[in-house]
Amino acid sequence: MCGVGRRLEPTRSSMNRRSCALVVVGNEILSGKIQDSNAFFAARELRAAGVALERIVVVPDELDAIADEVRGCAARCDFVVTSGGVGPTHDDLTLEGVGRAFGRKLILNQELAALINEHSSGRSNPARLKMAEIPEGAILNHASELWFPTVQLENVYILPGVPQLFEPKLRMIAERYRSDPFFIRVIYTSATESIIAAYLNDCMARFPELMLGSYPKFDDADYRVKLTLESKDRDYLARAFDYLVGLLPREAVLRTQ
Amino acid sequence: MCGVGRRLEPTRSSMNRRSCALVVVGNEILSGKIQDSNAFFAARELRAAGVALERIVVVPDELDAIADEVRGCAARCDFVVTSGGVGPTHDDLTLEGVGRAFGRKLILNQELAALINEHSSGRSNPARLKMAEIPEGAILNHASELWFPTVQLENVYILPGVPQLFEPKLRMIAERYRSDPFFIRVIYTSATESIIAAYLNDCMARFPELMLGSYPKFDDADYRVKLTLESKDRDYLARAFDYLVGLLPREAVLRTQ
Numbered sequence: 001m002c003g004v005g006r007r008l009e010p011t012r013s014s015m016n017r018r019s020c021a022l023v024v025v026g027n028e029i030l031s032g033k034i035q036d037s038n039a040f041f042a043a044r045e046l047r048a049a050g051v052a053l054e055r056i057v058v059v060p061d062e063l064d065a066i067a068d069e070v071r072g073c074a075a076r077c078d079f080v081v082t083s084g085g086v087g088p089t090h091d092d093l094t095l096e097g098v099g100r101a102f103g104r105k106l107i108l109n110q111e112l113a114a115l116i117n118e119h120s121s122g123r124s125n126p127a128r129l130k131m132a133e134i135p136e137g138a139i140l141n142h143a144s145e146l147w148f149p150t151v152q153l154e155n156v157y158i159l160p161g162v163p164q165l166f167e168p169k170l171r172m173i174a175e176r177y178r179s180d181p182f183f184i185r186v187i188y189t190s191a192t193e194s195i196i197a198a199y200l201n202d203c204m205a206r207f208p209e210l211m212l213g214s215y216p217k218f219d220d221a222d223y224r225v226k227l228t229l230e231s232k233d234r235d236y237l238a239r240a241f242d243y244l245v246g247l248l249p250r251e252a253v254l255r256t257q
Numbered sequence: 258m259c260g261v262g263r264r265l266e267p268t269r270s271s272m273n274r275r276s277c278a279l280v281v282v283g284n285e286i287l288s289g290k291i292q293d294s295n296a297f298f299a300a301r302e303l304r305a306a307g308v309a310l311e312r313i314v315v316v317p318d319e320l321d322a323i324a325d326e327v328r329g330c331a332a333r334c335d336f337v338v339t340s341g342g343v344g345p346t347h348d349d350l351t352l353e354g355v356g357r358a359f360g361r362k363l364i365l366n367q368e369l370a371a372l373i374n375e376h377s378s379g380r381s382n383p384a385r386l387k388m389a390e391i392p393e394g395a396i397l398n399h400a401s402e403l404w405f406p407t408v409q410l411e412n413v414y415i416l417p418g419v420p421q422l423f424e425p426k427l428r429m430i431a432e433r434y435r436s437d438p439f440f441i442r443v444i445y446t447s448a449t450e451s452i453i454a455a456y457l458n459d460c461m462a463r464f465p466e467l468m469l470g471s472y473p474k475f476d477d478a479d480y481r482v483k484l485t486l487e488s489k490d491r492d493y494l495a496r497a498f499d500y501l502v503g504l505l506p507r508e509a510v511l512r513t514q
Contacts, residue, residue, distance in 0.1 A: 028470055031439075032300030033485065039315070043289030054286045055322075058296075065312075088451045089471040090461050127454030162473070182288075195343045197384035204347050205410040213285055214346040216419070228290065244386045 016179040017232065018097040020046055021055040021073035022229075024096050025066055025085035026161060029058050038083045038166045039250045050181045050232070061085060066097025074101065074156055080171060084161025086151075098156050099135030106133040111140060111251040112149070119147055143172050182211075185241045188223035190250040192216070196225065199247040207240040223254050273436040274489065278312040278330035282351045283418060286315050291408055295340045295423045301477025304444040307489070311491025318342060331358065331413055338430060345384040355413050356392030363390040366461075369406070376404055382387060395491045400429050439468075441487045442498045445480040448509040449473070453482060456504040464497040466490075472504055478496035480511050 020023060022042050029036045039056045046053045054077055059065040066085070073080045085094030096106055113132040120128055140149035141157075150169050151158040159169045193216050204212060212229040217223060229244065231237040245253060279299050286293045297315045303310045311334055316322040323342070330337045342351030353363055370389040377385055397406035398414075407426050408415040416426045446453060450473050461469060468487040474480060486501065488494040502510060 024491045027468065028472060028485075029325075030300060032297065032302075032310075032314065033470070034472075035297040040289065040292040047289045053289075054317060056287065056313075058313040060311060087471070087473065089454045090457050091469065091471055102397060116415075125451055127451040130454070165279075194382055194384040195386070197346045200347050211284065212348065213290070214344070214348055215285060216344065228285075230288075 001073065009231040016050070018051045018079075018177045018179045019054045019077040020051050020177070021057070021077045021080045022053060023066070023069050023073060023080060024056065024058045024083045024161070025097070026083075026163060027061050027091070028056065030060055036083075037163055038161065038170070041163070041167055042081065042083075042170050043173045045170055046177075047182060049177065051174060051177050052173050061091045061093055063093050063097045063100055066094055067100035070098050070156055071159040074154060077155075079155040079157065079173070079177060081157050081159055081170065083159050083166055086131065086158060086160050086213055088130050092130075094158055095131075095134055095151065096152055097228065098158055099138075101156070102135065102137075102154055104135040104137055104153065107136050108132055109134050109138070109140070109144045112151075115147065115149070141172070143176075180232045182230050183234045183237045184228060185237060186257040187227040187229070187241075187245065187248070188254045188256070189227065189248065190223060190254050191249065196227075196248060196252065199244065200227070202247055202256045203240060203244045206243060209236065212238045212240075212244075266357055273307070275308045275336075275433070275434045275436045276311045276334040277308050278314070278334045278337045278385060279310060279340065280323070280326050280330060280337060281313065281315045281340045281418070282318060282354070283315065283340075284318050284348070287317055291475055293340075294420055295418065295427070298420070298424055299340075299427050300336065302427055302431045303434075304439060306434065307436040308431060314453055318348045320350050320354045323351055324357035327413055328358040331411060334412075336412040336414065336430070338416055338427065340416050340423055343388065343417050344417060349387075349405050351415055352388075352391055352408065355410055355415055356395075356471070358413070359392065359394075359411055361392035361394055361404050361410065361426050364393050366391050366395070366397070369408075372404065372406070398429070400433075437489045439487050439489055440491045440494045441485060442494060442514040444484040444486070444498075444502065444505070445513070446482045446484065446505065446509045446510040447480060447511050448506065449481050453484075453505060453509065456501065459504055460497060460501040463500060464493065466493065467497045469497075469501075495512050 025035055026033050042145050043053050055067050057068050082094050085092050099106055109132050116128055116132050134151050135153045138151050138153040141152055142149045159166050213228040215226045229241050285291050300310050310368050314326050316326050339351050342349050356363055366389050373385055375388050391408050392410045395408050395410040399406045416423050416489055470485040472483045486498050
C-alpha cells in the first residue's frame with residue numbers, strides 16, 4: 001500500500017519522494033478483451049520523473065468499486081491517476097465514482113460544456129454533455145496539447161483510457177510532480193539466486209535503504225540473475241554497489257551497468 | 258471490489274458464478290522495469306473458464322501491502338491468485354505476506370523440503386530451503402506438469418511470477434473453478450458513442466443483467482464503436498442482442514458477431 005515502502009526505500013527527508021497510485025477502470029481489461037498498456041506507460045514515465053508508483057489497481061465499471069479504491073489511494077499517496085471510464089455511455093462511471101470517494105455530487109461545468117459544444121461541430125447532444133458533468137469542486141487542467149482538459153478533484157487526476165489521450169496527459173502530470181531522480185546500477189550474474197541470496201541479505205543489512213531487486217532469467221539470456229540497485233542518493237548507491245560487487249564471487253559477476 | 262458486480266452482471270442463482278482476484282507482487286512492475294504479462298493471461302484464461310476476474314492489484318515487495326490486499330480479496334472473492342515474490346531472495350515475501358493475511362507463521366514443510374533437495378542435485382542450501390517455508394495450514398497442489406507444487410492457503414493460490422511457471426499453474430486453477438461459460442455477441446457501429454448512448458441506456462433499462470461494453474476506436478479501424486454484449490444466460494443474451502440491434506439506426510450497424 002502507498003507509503004508503506006519503508007523497508008527498501010530511502011526515507012531521508014533530504015530525498016524528495018513523491019508517491020502515486022494508478023486506478024484503471026474497465027471490465028474490458030478484467031475480462032481479457034484488451035491488454036492494458038497505460039499501466040506500463042505510467043510506471044516508466046513516473047519512474048523517470050522520480051515519482052514512486054506504489055500501487056496499480058484494475059477495478060470493474062462499478063461506482064462503489066471505483067469510489068472505495070480511489071478513497072483509499074488518495075489518502076495514502078501524494079496523488080492518484082485514474083484511467084478509463086470517462087466517455088458518454090452507461091459504463092463510463094469514473095467521474096461519478098471519484099466524486100463519491102469524496103462525497104461530491106456531479107454538476108454541469110459550464111466551461112467544459114462550452115468546450116464540448118465548440119468541438120462538436122453542432123452535433124452536441126445530452127450524451128456528449130454528460131462528459132461535462134464533473135464532481136463539485138473539481139478543477140480543469142489545460143496544460144497538454146489536447147483540447148479536452150484534465151479533470152482534477154483533490155489529489156486525483158481523471159484521465160481517459162484511450163492511450164493516445166492518456167499518454168500526453170500522464171506526461172503532463174508526471175512533470176508536475178517531478179522530484180529527485182532514482183539512480184540505478186545493474187549487476188548481471190552467472191550464479192543462481194539461491195547461491196547469491198546470502199550476499200544480498202548481507203548487503204541489505206548494511207544498506208537498509210537500498211532498493212535491491214533480484215530477477216532470475218528463465219529464457220536464453222546469457223545471465224542467470226539480474227540485480228538492480230537503486231537509490232535517490234547517488235553516493236549511497238555507489239557505496240552499496242561497491243560493497244555488493246565485493247561480496248559476490250568474482251567469477252559470478254558477468255558485467256555491470 | 259469483488260462481489261459488487263450487481264449492476265451489470267447476472268445474479269440469478271441458476272447461473273453458476275465464480276469470482277477471483279489477482280494480486281501481483283513486484284517492485285519491478287511498479288517501477289516500469291518489466292511489463293507484467295500474467296494479468297492479461299489470467300484474465301483471458303479465467304474468462305474462458307467462466308470465472309469472473311473482479312480485481313487486479315499490483316503491490317510492492319512489502320509484507321503489509323501483500324497481507325492487507327490478500328486479506329481483503331480473500332474475504333470478497335471465491336478465490337485469489339498471487340503472482341511473484343516466491344523465490345529464495347530477500348525481496349521474495351509473498352509466502353510470508355499471505356501467511357500474515359491469515360495470522361499464520363511460516364513453518365518448514367518437510368514434503369516440500371524433500372522435493373527441493375531432490376531437484377537440487379546436491380546443491381541445496383538454506384536459501385533454496387527458504388522456499389519450503391510455507392504458512393502453517395497451507396496445502397500443496399501437485400496437479401500440473403511442474404515438479405514444484407502450488408502452495409494454497411485457505412482460498413489463496415501462491416504462484417511464481419515467471420510466466421513459464423505461472424501459466425500452467427494458472428490453467429490448472431482455472432480448470433478447478435470452471436463454471437457456466439460467458440456467452441458473447443459483438444456489434445460494430447459506424448456511429449459515435451454520443452450518438453448511440455441513449456440506445457445503450459434503453460437496452461440496459463430493459464436488460465439490467467446484461468454485461469454491455471462500449472469501446473470507441475481511435476485508430477484506423479473501419480468502425481467507430483465496438484459493443485460487446487455478454488451473459489451466462491444464452492437466451493437472455495439473444496433477446497438483448499436482438500433488442501439492441503433493433504434500436505440502433507440500421508445504417509450504423511456495420512457487422513455483428
